[in-house]
Amino acid sequence: MTDTNPGAITSEVVSHLASLARIALTADEIEKLTGELGAIVDSVAKVSEVATDDVPATSHPIPLSNVFRADVPGVTLTTEQALAGAPEHDGSRFAVSAILGEEQ
């Protein structure tokens, strides 16, 4: 794969992927990952050699149809249990910083 390939992994691509994945990567990490991901993607791209149109995709190892449970209330976590591991809460709700930035 060369730099002219539209699928090439550049530092801009990695930086964009990191923002999609909500990870504030450092510049050093972006540089290192760009090289590593390029090598990995070059290698795994081999799958397209045999993935022809006549082969159906498999998403799940054992075929299953949809699974429903009875529509009756079950045992659930209490509010206290649900909040017990939260970094911050007000006793009944999870607490977070502003959802929207100032410019919005």
Add this chain to the structure above:
Amino acid sequence: MADLNDLTRMSASDLATKLSSGDVSSVEATQAHLDRIAAVDDKVHAFLHVSADALANAKRIDERRAAGESLGELAGVPVAVKDVLCTIDMPTTAGSKILEGWVPPYDATPVAKLRAAGLIPLGKTNMDEFAMGSSTEHSAYGPTHNPWDLDRIPGGSGGGSAAAVSAFEAPLALGSDTGGSIRQPASVTGSVGVKPTYGGVSRYGAIALASSLDQVGPVSRTVLDSALLHDVIGGWDPRDSTSLNEQWPSFAAAARAGATAESLKGVRVGVIKQLDSPGFQAGVSQRFHEALQLLTDFGAEIVEVDAPHFEYAVEAYYLILPAEASSNLAKFDSVRFGLRVTPEGGGTVEDVMAATREAGFGDEVKRRIILGTYALSAGYYDAYYGSAQKVRTLIQRDFAAAFEKADVLVSPSAPTTAFKLGEKLEDPMAMYLNDVTTIPANLAGIPGMGLPMGLAPEDGLPTGFQIMAPARGDARLYEVGATLERLLEQQWGHTLPSQVPSLG
């Protein structure tokens, strides 16, 4: 020579017999293992957490037994639990800083089943962060060391569970296997591990890596012990919609039948051409072919089978796994549990999330999340993720054709013996290729077992034999595995785990 009365040297099955006859109490057995952990775990680092309640739980089992209560076969036997499984009374980190100190509000179903059967959880075992790795070097809490050679990896991601049983810190452990995380550690530590049929054991409360591949299973030093533990943890769970709603036979009965079998006449053992590679370590191939000869001498028919698409398995796996992982790990968002890091000067919830994930995830986790995000992104989805899912179909077809010719399929469990800590850390693709033998079973959802097949002549380190069966055919693994284990031990004159250095 080890003391035959040393409770830590016994198999779980032998220990269970002594417990039920009253020769030994669960408190004594539990204390012996806690003492062993205290003596060797600073060298091995198999445990991330040791239970403060183990002795109290053991005492309760002793009291119930004394009161004449009828208890499960393994009641009172200690067990180690991989840190990927939620435990209501112990921290559960999955080897990640992002979950440091987190105590879940519920037990994973396999853990709840252990407790209901009277087993005594000893603690939580080390693992690669979120089970991403083949060496435990990606644990945020430092690597586990292989009891056979402390400078070498114990395999991964379940290196902690495998090291715990092979260092006699626990007779049994739970693991999870997404691409070989039970079988490869078993191979390099001379222990036994089983990845059940996908859906055979509930995934409820197992922190998800790749939901279509993950499966919880037993880790032990003998085939029978894995079977006994599998009987405890297996079965349908309405809380896991992918768990199979069917009746399973007793795997312990299958192992016992295999251990006393008079011949393997009529059993067709398929050797997968692509997994009997000249590229594998010489001593691994040698021990594998010696084991095949033992099976032949005992009446088995060896057939060669072709699985032409296995050469695409690792590549397909490293697209499917990161894709599923990037989605599963989105839940670590600094809101409901785990770490929260606020960037300097504050920021929106999104900024906090990105700073938290930057600080809380290790390099391998970031690498796979970014790779998975790439594989799933618009424009590349069909070429990567879509193609990988097609390869999955082709691999399932290869297995289906192979099982027409053979009752079980076999290969080495891993291409090499344990490598040195640090050796492959800087080359992710080399680390990934280490899983070539184990990944196909996960892609197809079929069960696989790894058991020791001897020490490689060139380095004196354990090698592993892998047996695979069709989906739902787990009992075959235990039958054939127990037969092979007996034949090998008759030849050696001892068990393989008994040869591990004392560490004491």
